[in-house]
Amino acid sequence: MFGTLRKHQKWLWVALIFVTAVSFIVYFTPSGRAPTIQSRGGDLGSVVGRKVDLDELWQAKDEVRIGYWLTYGNWPDYDARAREIGFDENGITREAYKRILLVRKAEEMGCVPSTEQVAMGVKNLMAQIVRANQVDPLQFERAILLPGRVRLDDFARFVRHNIMINNLATVVGSVGGCLTPEELERLYEYENKEIVAVVVPVLASNFLSRVSVDPKALAEYYSNHIDRYTLPERVQVKYVHFAMTNYIGQAWEYITKLPDFSNEVERAYARLQSNNVTSGTPEEIKGRIVTNYLHGVALDFAKRSANAFGRAVFDHDPVTVEVFLRVAATSNLSVHVTPPFSRSETPPGLNVDEEFVHAAFKLTSNQPVSEPVVQADGVYILALEKRLSREVLPLDAVRARVEDDLRWELAVKLAQEEGVKIHAGITNGLRNGKTFDSVCAELGLGVISPKPFARRTQILPELEGVLPSALVRDTAFKLRQGGCSEFVPTVNGGFIVYVKDVLPVDRSKMQSEMGQFRETLLQVARMELFQAWFRELARVELASTPVARLNSGRSGER
Numbered sequence: 001m002f003g004t005l006r007k008h009q010k011w012l013w014v015a016l017i018f019v020t021a022v023s024f025i026v027y028f029t030p031s032g033r034a035p036t037i038q039s040r041g042g043d044l045g046s047v048v049g050r051k052v053d054l055d056e057l058w059q060a061k062d063e064v065r066i067g068y069w070l071t072y073g074n075w076p077d078y079d080a081r082a083r084e085i086g087f088d089e090n091g092i093t094r095e096a097y098k099r100i101l102l103v104r105k106a107e108e109m110g111c112v113p114s115t116e117q118v119a120m121g122v123k124n125l126m127a128q129i130v131r132a133n134q135v136d137p138l139q140f141e142r143a144i145l146l147p148g149r150v151r152l153d154d155f156a157r158f159v160r161h162n163i164m165i166n167n168l169a170t171v172v173g174s175v176g177g178c179l180t181p182e183e184l185e186r187l188y189e190y191e192n193k194e195i196v197a198v199v200v201p202v203l204a205s206n207f208l209s210r211v212s213v214d215p216k217a218l219a220e221y222y223s224n225h226i227d228r229y230t231l232p233e234r235v236q237v238k239y240v241h242f243a244m245t246n247y248i249g250q251a252w253e254y255i256t257k258l259p260d261f262s263n264e265v266e267r268a269y270a271r272l273q274s275n276n277v278t279s280g281t282p283e284e285i286k287g288r289i290v291t292n293y294l295h296g297v298a299l300d301f302a303k304r305s306a307n308a309f310g311r312a313v314f315d316h317d318p319v320t321v322e323v324f325l326r327v328a329a330t331s332n333l334s335v336h337v338t339p340p341f342s343r344s345e346t347p348p349g350l351n352v353d354e355e356f357v358h359a360a361f362k363l364t365s366n367q368p369v370s371e372p373v374v375q376a377d378g379v380y381i382l383a384l385e386k387r388l389s390r391e392v393l394p395l396d397a398v399r400a401r402v403e404d405d406l407r408w409e410l411a412v413k414l415a416q417e418e419g420v421k422i423h424a425g426i427t428n429g430l431r432n433g434k435t436f437d438s439v440c441a442e443l444g445l446g447v448i449s450p451k452p453f454a455r456r457t458q459i460l461p462e463l464e465g466v467l468p469s470a471l472v473r474d475t476a477f478k479l480r481q482g483g484c485s486e487f488v489p490t491v492n493g494g495f496i497v498y499v500k501d502v503l504p505v506d507r508s509k510m511q512s513e514m515g516q517f518r519e520t521l522l523q524v525a526r527m528e529l530f531q532a533w534f535r536e537l538a539r540v541e542l543a544s545t546p547v548a549r550l551n552s553g554r555s556g557e558r
Helices: 002-018 054-072 080-084 089-108 115-133 137-148 152-172 181-192 215-224 244-256 261-275 282-314 321-330 354-362 395-431 436-443 469-476 507-541 546-550
Strands: 194-203 234-243 373-375 378-388 488-490 493-503
Touching (some): 054 089, 054 137, 089 507, 089 546, 115 137, 115 152, 137 152, 137 282, 181 507, 194 395, 194 469, 215 395, 234 244, 234 321, 234 354, 244 378, 321 378, 354 373, 395 436
Antiparallel strands (some): 194 493
16 A cells, blocks of 8 residues: 555645646736637547537647646657657547546536636646746746647636546545554554664765776777767757847837726736735736736737748748748848757757747758747747758767766776675674674775655655665665665665664654544545546547547557
């Protein structure tokens, strides 16, 4: 049970964030939402006895993408890991159908939250995201959501549906009080019992001075690890930047002519105060409201200019880089060129995100000019300068780097060989009746003594940056009091751990924490039961949808 609990700790945290729900800040801009994709026909299958329409599927995909961002901190469109973990377009479609199934089943079973619950959930989740990403609440949509091509109403719908799914999981997975007080106490003690341990680190950094590298070994190492010294595919682009700051004056002229602008500022301020998601004096808050609105209007004017330039380019046939340059010249627009950059980085010196990179790598000789790319500081239109294929760097160009890598690996090997010898010396001393401390002193070993820790302890501060806390913890808990581990290798050498003492559980603390501890246990049990129920439900209900075809050749659920 507790192995399962620790395994799901991050997942549970994410799930709780997903369903913490509420009212969101509405701020005014002169631009509206992009049109929703309309159904183009075709059978999308049935779920819970009702046909799936294209708008519903599209919205579910947006919600899956929001969930991915909350879990991994990046949008799946721009995250290289997405495909590796099954979140390519097919994977997102598969998860969207599962989400539709869960939402419809939640509706069927009456697991629908009130408007107030949804409002509170949106508010709380939004506040957490704002704090974690250090953005102004007024910039939430622009800074957080728009890079993923979703809007505030998508976010609110995501929260509402997650509350419904959470309610459904509670109903389906309700297990009641299935543990006796004695069983609860044993489980609590298992998870919270603390040990006192001493760690002997054997680190490669202490062996670097003993390493020497000969040219033949260096050349062989370079040849065997050639991928480390290969530049990835890169692209270089020309671009025209319609900077938001160039339109501030025009934007200010626009908003000062709005007949009800001051009242709009007061209404926005009142909404912020009621949502309690910002701080500062009234004058500071209203100043930020005006500034953010001003920037929003300026960005819209930048979009208009970029669209006009784009139309002038795309009116030509064919559209070429030469046309892009010619139209820029006749429009008195400066053309800049980025240094080469890969898919995993943004061009140095530019305040752009993954969407810029994504647009750049979509450029080809047949489609060498991009559509407008909206960024925080303005709008960009890109043109392909050149693509650079993967390039193996010659040894002479990376000799110092190769030598550092080889020296490190040899130092790790020396450290690990020494660690095995140290372990033999410690165990011999212990067998001869010596204490662990005296053996370490005789061998001249440095030790680290972390504060007492339990199985649930995630980080041992004394080991941060030196050894992996979880590995040391798990190794220690395999030992009895007075037990010494084998030498455990790590990427930077290794360690030996010795358990000095096992501390009794604080009974008063156990009693005060028992209620929350029991609820956590039940939450894990409910989740496992709910997942088993859903796997069977999905097998039956999604059989008539495209998911059945996507799953052909796959074994089991992801």
